[in-house]
Amino acid sequence: MTIRPILHIPNDVLRKVATPVETVNDEIKTLIKDMFETMYDAPGVGLAAPQIGELHRVIVMDPSKEEDEPNPIAMVNPEITWASDETWVYQEGCLSIPEYYEDVERPVKIRVKYLDENGAAQELEAEELLSTVVQHEIDHLDGKLFIDYLSRLKRERVTKKFQKIAKRAAG
Ligand code: K1U
Ligand code: ZN
Numbered sequence: 001m002t003i004r005p006i007l008h009i010p011n012d013v014l015r016k017v018a019t020p021v022e023t024v025n026d027e028i029k030t031l032i033k034d035m036f037e038t039m040y041d042a043p044g045v046g047l048a049a050p051q052i053g054e055l056h057r058v059i060v061m062d063p064s065k066e067e068d069e070p071n072p073i074a075m076v077n078p079e080i081t082w083a084s085d086e087t088w089v090y091q092e093g094c095l096s097i098p099e100y101y102e103d104v105e106r107p108v109k110i111r112v113k114y115l116d117e118n119g120a121a122q123e124l125e126a127e128e129l130l131s132t133v134v135q136h137e138i139d140h141l142d143g144k145l146f147i148d149y150l151s152r153l154k155r156e157r158v159t160k161k162f163q164k165i166a167k168r169a170a171g
Contacts (some may be wrong), residue, residue, distance in 0.1 A: 001037045006095050009145065009162045014096055017047075018141040019053045021076045023088040024119035028058065032074045032117050035060045046093045046132030046133040051096050059137035063130040073124075075114035078138055081123070083107035090132045092146045100158055105150045106135050 007013055021028055029052055038061055039047040049058040060065045064071040089107040106124045109127045112134055116122050126134050136146055147155045 001033045002083075003041045003158070004034050004038045005048075006038065006042065006051050007053055008096050008098065009097075009147075009159060010166060013050055013055070014140070014145065015143040016050065016055055017143050018050050018057045020023070020031065020057050024076055024115055024117065031056065031058060031116060032060060032076075036074070038073055039095075040094050043086075044093075045129070046137045047095065048137045050140050050143075057141045059134070060143065061130070061133050061137060063133055065113075070081065073130075074117045075112070075120055075134070075152070076116070077117075078112050078114040078134065078141075080110050080112050080135070080138065082111040085110040088128065088132075090129065092132065092136060094146055096140075097145065097147065097158065097162065100147075102146070102150055102154065104132075104136075104146050106132055110134060112138075 001059045004042050017061055030104045031049060035047050035049065035052065038052060045063055046059065046061040059078060061073045061076050062071055084107045089103045091101050095132045110131045111123060111125050113123045136171060148156045
């Protein structure tokens with residue numbers, strides 16, 4: 001297993017639409033293992049494959065609290081099949097936009113269908129934190145970031161900050 005570098009904005013890969021996985025083969029199983037290792041190391045509660053430069057429709061999450069047992073969940077080709085009209089607001093972060101947190105309003109409950117790490121079809125009903133994390137990660141698969149839900153002013157401010165950081169790093 002390998003801890004992989006996490007891409008930060010304004011990397012173009014983060015704005016691309018990821019491709020559905022045809023078969024959950026050994027390559028995808030290794031990708032899932034690398035993603036869990038990268039997510040736990042960061043640390044984070046979720047990670048989408050494009051965040052490590054892999055344009056496959058794969059996400060991993062662990063919504064458990066520190067004091068609880070780990071609850072790793074991997075989803076291949078996840079699709080939201082139902083979302084509640086009721087919403088809630090959660091302060092989101094993103095490993096591709098380090099140290100930036102803002103409130104985002106999303107459906108409080110969702111149903112999601114997906115393939116697990118063995119290629120078996122699954123369906124899960126999620127609420128509150130897990131619902132938010134699944135939606136945030138599926139957005140990554142569609143090239144969407146949580147800052148896209150913010151005002152233009154906030155989005156432009158944070159984007160400019162990370163553009164400057166990238167320019168400095170490039171020398
Ligand atoms: O997809 C990502 O960028 C990971 C992101 C997931 C997420 C967090 C909060 C709301 C929606 C989606 C993160 O994990 S950011 C880091 C974070 O939330 C965290 C880090 C350490 C301990 C607890 C939380
Ligand atoms: Zn993110």
